[in-house]
Amino acid sequence: xxxxxxDPATGPNLNPPRNSPxxxxxxxxxxxxxEVLHDxxxxxxxxxxxxxxGPSGSGKTTLLSCMLGLxxxxxxxxYLAGVEITGLSRRLRAVxxxxxxxxxxxxxxxxxxxxxxxxxxxxxxxxxxxxxxxxHAKTIxxxxxxxxxxxxxxxxxxEVQRVALARALINNPAIIFADEPTGSLDAxxxxxxxxRLFAIxxxxxxxxxxxxxxxxxxxxxxxxxxxxxxxxxxx
Amino acid sequence: MLVALSTTLVVLACGVLGVxxxxxxxxxxxxxxxxxxxxxxxxxxxxxxxxxxxxxxxGGRTIHVIASxxxxxxxxxxxxLDRWPAPGQFLISADLEPDTxxxxxxxxxxxxxxxxxxxxxxQSRTVFVRPVHALPADAEASAFGVSGPLQAVAAEASGFNxxxxxxxxxxxxxxxxxxxxxxxxxxxxxxxxxxxxxxxxTRTLEILGVPPGVLHRRAIRGLLPPLAAxxxxxxxxxxVALAVDIPxxxxxxxxxxIDLHRSLGLIAVALALxxxxxxxxxxxxxxxxxxxxxxxxQPAGPSRGRPLVAAACVVVIVGSSQLAMDATAAAVASGSDxxxxxxxxxxxxxxxxxxxxxxxxxxxxxxxxxxxxxxxxGRGTAILVGRSLVASRGAVxxxxxxxxLIVVSSGAATWALAGSLPALAAQQTLNRVDGRFVxxxxxxxxxxxxxxxxxxxxxDIAHLTIDSVMTPTSTDRTQNAVSFTQExxxxxxxxxxxxxxxxxxxxxxxxxxxxDLDAAMPAEPEVTVAVHEGPAPDRLPDVGAGAAYRFxxxxxxxxxxxxxxxxxxxxxxxxxxDWNVRLGGEQWVVGANDLAHxxxxxxxxxxxxxxxxxxSVWARTxxxxxxxxxxxxxxxxxxxxRAKAPRVLAARMLLLTGTATxxxxxxxxxxxxxxxxxxxxxxGAPAIVALVAILCAAAMAALSAPLVLRLRxxxxxxxxxxxxxxxxx
Numbered sequence: 001x002x003x004x005x006x007d008p009a010t011g012p013n014l015n016p017p018r019n020s021p022x023x024x025x026x027x028x029x030x031x032x033x034x035e036v037l038h039d040x041x042x043x044x045x046x047x048x049x050x051x052x053x054g055p056s057g058s059g060k061t062t063l064l065s066c067m068l069g070l071x072x073x074x075x076x077x078x079y080l081a082g083v084e085i086t087g088l089s090r091r092l093r094a095v096x097x098x099x100x101x102x103x104x105x106x107x108x109x110x111x112x113x114x115x116x117x118x119x120x121x122x123x124x125x126x127x128x129x130x131x132x133x134x135x136h137a138k139t140i141x142x143x144x145x146x147x148x149x150x151x152x153x154x155x156x157x158x159e160v161q162r163v164a165l166a167r168a169l170i171n172n173p174a175i176i177f178a179d180e181p182t183g184s185l186d187a188x189x190x191x192x193x194x195x196r197l198f199a200i201x202x203x204x205x206x207x208x209x210x211x212x213x214x215x216x217x218x219x220x221x222x223x224x225x226x227x228x229x230x231x232x233x234x235x
Numbered sequence: 236m237l238v239a240l241s242t243t244l245v246v247l248a249c250g251v252l253g254v255x256x257x258x259x260x261x262x263x264x265x266x267x268x269x270x271x272x273x274x275x276x277x278x279x280x281x282x283x284x285x286x287x288x289x290x291x292x293x294g295g296r297t298i299h300v301i302a303s304x305x306x307x308x309x310x311x312x313x314x315x316l317d318r319w320p321a322p323g324q325f326l327i328s329a330d331l332e333p334d335t336x337x338x339x340x341x342x343x344x345x346x347x348x349x350x351x352x353x354x355x356x357x358q359s360r361t362v363f364v365r366p367v368h369a370l371p372a373d374a375e376a377s378a379f380g381v382s383g384p385l386q387a388v389a390a391e392a393s394g395f396n397x398x399x400x401x402x403x404x405x406x407x408x409x410x411x412x413x414x415x416x417x418x419x420x421x422x423x424x425x426x427x428x429x430x431x432x433x434x435x436x437t438r439t440l441e442i443l444g445v446p447p448g449v450l451h452r453r454a455i456r457g458l459l460p461p462l463a464a465x466x467x468x469x470x471x472x473x474x475v476a477l478a479v480d481i482p483x484x485x486x487x488x489x490x491x492x493i494d495l496h497r498s499l500g501l502i503a504v505a506l507a508l509x510x511x512x513x514x515x516x517x518x519x520x521x522x523x524x525x526x527x528x529x530x531x532x533q534p535a536g537p538s539r540g541r542p543l544v545a546a547a548c549v550v551v552i553v554g555s556s557q558l559a560m561d562a563t564a565a566a567v568a569s570g571s572d573x574x575x576x577x578x579x580x581x582x583x584x585x586x587x588x589x590x591x592x593x594x595x596x597x598x599x600x601x602x603x604x605x606x607x608x609x610x611x612x613g614r615g616t617a618i619l620v621g622r623s624l625v626a627s628r629g630a631v632x633x634x635x636x637x638x639x640l641i642v643v644s645s646g647a648a649t650w651a652l653a654g655s656l657p658a659l660a661a662q663q664t665l666n667r668v669d670g671r672f673v674x675x676x677x678x679x680x681x682x683x684x685x686x687x688x689x690x691x692x693x694x695d696i697a698h699l700t701i702d703s704v705m706t707p708t709s710t711d712r713t714q715n716a717v718s719f720t721q722e723x724x725x726x727x728x729x730x731x732x733x734x735x736x737x738x739x740x741x742x743x744x745x746x747x748x749x750x751d752l753d754a755a756m757p758a759e760p761e762v763t764v765a766v767h768e769g770p771a772p773d774r775l776p777d778v779g780a781g782a783a784y785r786f787x788x789x790x791x792x793x794x795x796x797x798x799x800x801x802x803x804x805x806x807x808x809x810x811x812x813d814w815n816v817r818l819g820g821e822q823w824v825v826g827a828n829d830l831a832h833x834x835x836x837x838x839x840x841x842x843x844x845x846x847x848x849x850x851s852v853w854a855r856t857x858x859x860x861x862x863x864x865x866x867x868x869x870x871x872x873x874x875x876x877r878a879k880a881p882r883v884l885a886a887r888m889l890l891l892t893g894t895a896t897x898x899x900x901x902x903x904x905x906x907x908x909x910x911x912x913x914x915x916x917x918x919g920a921p922a923i924v925a926l927v928a929i930l931c932a933a934a935m936a937a938l939s940a941p942l943v944l945r946l947r948x949x950x951x952x953x954x955x956x957x958x959x960x961x962x963x964x
Contacts, residue, residue, distance in 0.1 A: 060748040070872070093875065111619070111866055113626030118610075118618055123874040125615030133613050 020082055021046055021175035021207035027066055027076030028230075029059075036062045037073065038230035046174070047166035049201045049208040051221035053235060058227045060211045066180055067209070068101065069093035074163070080175045098127050102206075104166030104197070106180035108160035110152035112166075116141055116159070120166040133170065140166040144196070158189040165197060175207040176200065182217050196219055237516075237854075238429065238458060242465025243472075244847065245516070245529045248418040252407050254490055257498035258356065259403045264497065265355035265674030269301065269313060270377035282375035283310045289812055291341060291362075293334035295592040296832065300342075300362040304370060305381075313379035315353040320346040325364035338362060340800035341807050357480065357489035366773045367813040379404055399713050401693060407837075408580045413643060413840035415509075416587070417847035418956035419516055420636060422506055424854035426520035429458070431858060437523045447523050454521035462517055466510050473506055473937050476770035486839055490562065540585025545596040548589035556581025556905040573853040583646060585638050594638060595631045597894055598624050605890075607757050619867060619883045624890065629859035631788055633888075634895045636855055637935050640848040641899025642906065649833050649842030649907035649920045658831045661823035668819035670796035674755055675787040675806065678813040682785060683773050689787065692802060698789040699727040699735065703757055705781045719781055723756060723764040726771040734792060739768035754820040788819070845931070853938045860884055860942045883944050888939045892932050900928035 024042040028035065036059040044050050054060050065071040066078055069085040070093075078085050085093055097103075102123075110119045112233040120137035124130050141148045144162045146155070155163060161181065168176050181197055182190040198220040201208045210221060218224045224235035262401050271286050286303035305312070305319055312319045320326060328351070331338065335345055342364045346758040354361055416933070430437075437450050461927055473495075475481070481490040495502055559578035563807035602624030675698070677685050689698060700841025704717040723745065725737065732739060736749035745753050746760030751759065790799050799816050806814035871880040908919035 068873070081801075093422075094875055101873075103873060108940065110868055111870065113622045118622070121613075122615055122618075122870055125613060125618065126871065126874040126879055129613050131611075131613035132612060218387070 008030060010157070020044075020079070022067060022081075022209065023069070023077075023079035024063075024067060025080060026061075027073045027075045029062055029066060029071065035230055037066070040232045041226075041229070042225070044175070044207040044209060045202050046207055047205050048223075049198055049210065049221040050209045051212055051218035051224045052217050052227055052232070053212060053224060054213070054227035056213075059230055060227055061179065063227065063232075064177055064209075064211055065229060068103070068177060073190075095127070098123055099171055100174040101169065102173035102176040104161075104164045104168045104178040104181045106183040108152075108164040110155070110160060110163055112133065112151065112153035115149050116146050116150055116152060116155060116163045116166075119152050119163055120148075120170055121205070123167060124170050130202045137166065137170055140169055157185055158193070161185060161193045162196070163199075167202070169200070172204070173206055177211065178208065178210040178212075180212055181210065182212070182214060190214070190217065236461070237425045238422075238461035239464040239468065241418070241425045242462050242513045242517075243468040243632065245415070245418045245422050245470045245513045246466060246469035246506055247472060248414040248847075249505050249509030249512060250299060250502065251410055251414055251505075252508070253498070253502040254476075254495070255406050255410055256403065256501045256505070257494040259406070260498045261494040262318060262355040263464075263553060265353070265359075268353065268380045269746045271379055273376050277377060280377045282306060282887070283378040284376055285370040285372075285374040286368060286376050286379070289339075289364075292817070292821070293331070293337045295824050297825055297829050298331065298334075298338070298360045298362055300364060300812075302364050302366050302370060304365050306375070310378055311380075313834070314361075315350045316363070320363070321366045322365050323340065323367040325362055327363075328357075328359050328361040330358050331360055331362065333387065337800060340804045341812070343367060354492050354495075356490055357482075358487055361639045364812070369807075370812075399827065405580070409837070410840060412580060412583060413837075413844035414847070416843045417640075417643070418853060419512065419855065420639070420851040421847055422513060422631075423520055424851045424858075426458075426517060428854060430454075430520060430523075431862070434523075439782045441523065450523045451521060452553075454523065455518060458517050458521055462513060465513065469509065470506060473502060477502075483839075486835060488835075489958075505761045511637040540644070540834050541592055542596055544592035548586065548593040551582065551589055552902045552905050553583045555579075555585060556908065558582070560908055562787050579646070583642060583906060586642065586906070590638055590642075590898065590902070591631060591635045594634045594894060594898055597898070598631050598634055598891070601890060601894065602626075602630075616879055616883050616886065619879075620886045620890065622864075623863055623883070623887060627859065627863070629855065629862065630887070630891055632855050633852060633859055634891045634898070636848065636852045637892060637895025637931065638899035640845060640852060640935075641895065641924075641928050641931045643848065644841050644845040644931060645900065645903030645924040646906045647837045647844070648927050649903075649923045651831075651838040651841060652923055658824065658827035661820070661827040664820040665818065667825050668751050668754045670799075670818055671751070671794070672755065672790040672819040672824065673797050673799050673802055674819060675789055675802070676784075676815045676817075677787075677806075677810060679784050682775070684810065685785075685787070686770065686812035688710045688806060688814065689789075691805050692789065693805075695792050696789050696797065696802065697731045697734070697951055698787045698790050699724050699725055699731055700785060700787050701755070702771060702775060702783065702785050704776055704778060704783045706778050707780045721762050722760050723758055723762060724767060725764055726767045726769060726772075727769060730792070731790075732766065732768060734790065737766045739766055741766040751819075752788070754823075757822075808858070849931075849938065850936055852935055856888070856935070856944055860888075860939065863887065884943050888936065888943065892935050892939075895935065896928045896932040899931070900924055901926065 019041070022042065022044040024040055028042045029037040035192035040063060042050070052060055052063065062071065066073045067080065068090070069078070072086055076086075079207060080096055083096060085096060088096070089130075110116075111122070114122070117134060117137045120141060121130075121133040124136065128207055131193055138148055141163070144166050146159050146162050146166065150159075152160070152163065164181070168178075176197075178197060182193050194217045197210070198204065198208065201222075209223075210217065212218050218235070225232050226235045259874060272280055272286070274280070274282060284303050284305050286301065289300040289302050291300055294937040301313070303313070304322070310319075314326075316326070324346035325338065325344070326333065326347045326349050327338065327345065329348050332348070339345060342362065349363060350733040351357060351359065433454070437454070440450060441447060456739050468636065476490050477492055477495050477499075480492055482488075483490065546613075555578060559582055562578045602621045604621070605617050606621030606625065609615070609619075609621055644903075675689070677688065690696075702724045703721065704724070705721045707722070708718045710719050726733075727735075735752055737743075743764050743766070745756045745758050745762045745764055748764060750754065756762070756764070775785060789797065789802060799818050803814070807817060864880055867883055868882045871878060903924045904921060908925050
């Protein structure tokens with residue numbers, strides 16, 4: 001597995017190879033005196049899916065935040081799409097997310113007054129003008145079977161998750177993070193959403209990391225890891 | 236805390252209505268004790284005094300003088316005096332103590348200060364004088380304090396009234412618009428924020444089966460302690476005012492405890508009204524939102540009938556302002572009607588009531604346009620700004636509150652400046668004349684004695700005599716207005732005419748008069764002045780419904796400045812109290828200052844109301860920005876290379892401020908376009924409205940800027956769980 005290191009002279013290469021989207025090495029983090037993550041190591045290859053489970057308060061969201069570059073861990077390194085991000089500026093971390101990362105939240109976190117199409121296109125529009133983004137969003141939504149002009153506030157729970165998934169795909173990401181993606185769905189919708197989500201790594205050659213409580217969802221992943229007492233172990 | 240403070244604000248704003256009513260009551264008390272009955276109207280009543288009102292001035296303002304003497308020693312003196320002053324003595328209200336020297340020149344020796352309790356206000360500028368020369372027989376009257384129909388008040392005095400032509404209901408209405416309405420808006424904004432903060436809990440409880448009525452009662456119970464605290468604070472403030480006089484700095488007015496004690500009932504009613512209004516607003520604003528409303532965004536898009544209300548708003552503003560303009564012109568012409576003000580206030584109230592629909596319609600269309608443009612160009616900021624404008628009622632509320640602020644402030648500022656601008660212009664005239672002449676006005680019914688009285692002046696003081704004759708030319712019965720033509724005539728001996736650069740037989744326009752003599756002329760610059768050599772005729776021409784009067788311009792033949800007090804003293808000793816002396820040009824300053832003083836309440840209400848309205852705008856802006864930030868920031872945090880949320884919120888505020896400025900300035904401009912010969916300064920209304928609009932817009936921007944600037948992405952959780960409810964506003 002190769003990694004593209006940050007060159008102090010030229011800055012990071014933000015178009016790295018896609019064969020190692022995520023690598024976490026020896027990451028530890030604490031809030032005050034409470035250690036939440038302890039020497040966590042994780043390596044996810046392109047086309048692979050990983051489920052991270054663990055009880056509430058075990059540090060799943062903190063680990064996700066570290067991998068997204070939203071929290072700078074106290075120690076350890078995080079490679080996202082081959083770029084070591086802990087030393088990057090906030091702007092460069094955002095650039096990396098907007099170009100290589102897709103995110104699915106538990107409740108979709110759509111902006112209620114935008115249409116489904118606009119919500120999907122938004123990550124591609126946040127970096128600057130992008131006239132093609134809405135057309136791309138339209139294509140993805142058509143594939144997922146969601147009405148594109150409906151306001152997000154008027155979507156059903158299942159539609160919200162599909163729009164959230166479409167939004168995660170808009171930038172053709174190297175890696176998708178999903179935080180409890182089926183947590184707010186009933187059993188029928190949950191299975192359909194999980195099936196759609198876990199099919200993506202194979203279809204798009206990207207990595208998928210899913211944080212979930214649900215063992216039936218976790219079971220669909222290529223590997224399942226458990227986070228307990230700040231340590232990541234095989235399930 | 237905020238609920239308590241805004242409740243106090245509402246109750247005290249209503250308490251101001253009580254203070255206004257108490258001030259009018261004090262004037263009524265004064266009027267009933269300063270009332271006399273003249274033999275012309277009550278021939279069967281025995282005269283006990285001679286009395287007449289005299290108007291003079293000092294310090295650039297009019298002074299109300301009651302000149303009186305008893306016909307028999309047993310007559311009770313007025314104004315709470317225990318005895319009549321001796322002839323040549325006078326008493327003053329306390330506010331005139333700085334002007335004692337100037338008053339002594341005319342009225343004699345100061346005998347004391349009138350007890351404030353007998354005067355209509357602490358700034359009544361009242362003099363009671365017993366003249367040295369006996370008053371004429373036609374000044375005989377029944378004694379003071381004879382109340383009843385057709386009584387004459389010995390002299391008017393300045394209290395809380397705007398002008399003597401504005402009745403109590405109009406004054407109360409104006410205060411209601413300028414103070415109570417903004418205070419209610421502040422309370423509403425604060426309660427809306429409280430409701431928004433509790434909406435998640437309320438929604439959950441209702442979903443769990445708690446009836447909305449129970450939730451409403453629980454919300455009311457929760458708000459009762461701050462309501463009670465606010466009421467108690469207001470009542471405590473009122474109690475302070477009952478205990479001591481409170482001078483209002485810069486307003487030249489004192490809230491007198493004596494007035495409040497006399498009108499305890501009115502004060503209690505006003506405070507109770509404030510409490511009731513606060514309670515009603517609190518009950519209305521604590522009603523839980525319906526679940527449907529709480530679950531989905533509130534589209535501000537056009538609902539059925541909304542464009543009609545928006546169109547009605549335009550019609551109301553244009554129509555009522557036109558009626559106000561016409562009524563004001565007629566009122567100025569007839570000199571007694573306040574209907575213009577009523578139309579103005581009614582129009583502003585209706586305009587304010589319908590403004591939300593008009594602004595909602597505009598904001599909605601603007602949002603759609605922006606979103607469409609953003610979609611075409613693939614710009615996320617434009618889409619977010621446009622869609623958030625369409626979907627948020629908060630946007631409409633901010634723009635509406637801003638527009639109302641501009642309408643009320645610019646209307647009030649125009650009316651206030653209509654008074655203060657002439658004062659500035661008149662002061663310039665006074666400075667230009669610089670005391671080179673004085674104007675002398677004697678009793679008009681006794682013109683024949685004028686030469687003998689004027690002869691009492693020292694020899695190096697000469698004078699011109701000026702007649703102003705206004706002849707009626709036409710009468711418009713439907714408008715109750717009479718048109719006049721004015722002519723002026725100057726009479727003087729050859730030396731006096733030569734001193735001023737005039738020649739007998741000349742016919743000049745007022746604007747062409749040499750050596751600043753135009754400053755003495757009570758006429759427009761285009762009025763003709765005929766110059767005559769020799770003494771003026773004994774009588775003025777009979778002009779029927781017109782007006783004719785005579786005055787004199789006295790000057791030092793050596794060209795030195797003249798001493799007004801010296802001339803006043805000489806004329807009073809020779810001719811009596813009725814001889815009035817003013818510095819050249821001073822009459823314009825006095826008139827303008829009196830008008831500016833009368834309109835000072837408009838200024839104060841505009842300033843106070845504007846500040847209170849700004850609080851309301853700020854409260855709504857803060858709530859709106861918080862909600863919008865909660866919605867946008869999670870996505871912004873994750874994907875924006877440069878934080879876009881502040882840019883989106885700033886652009887949103889800019890558009891709302893712009894909409895408020897355009898609509899507010901447009902409506903304010905319509906309501907401020909009064910014009911007539913008597914309100915010539917309102918020709919500058921567009922500039923005043925534009926200035927107020929710019930100031931208000933700058934204030935709104937300045938208030939919202941810190942909220943936008945302190946927005947940092949990492950202050951908001953990227954998981955954005957709170958954003959699920961963030962669209963509720």
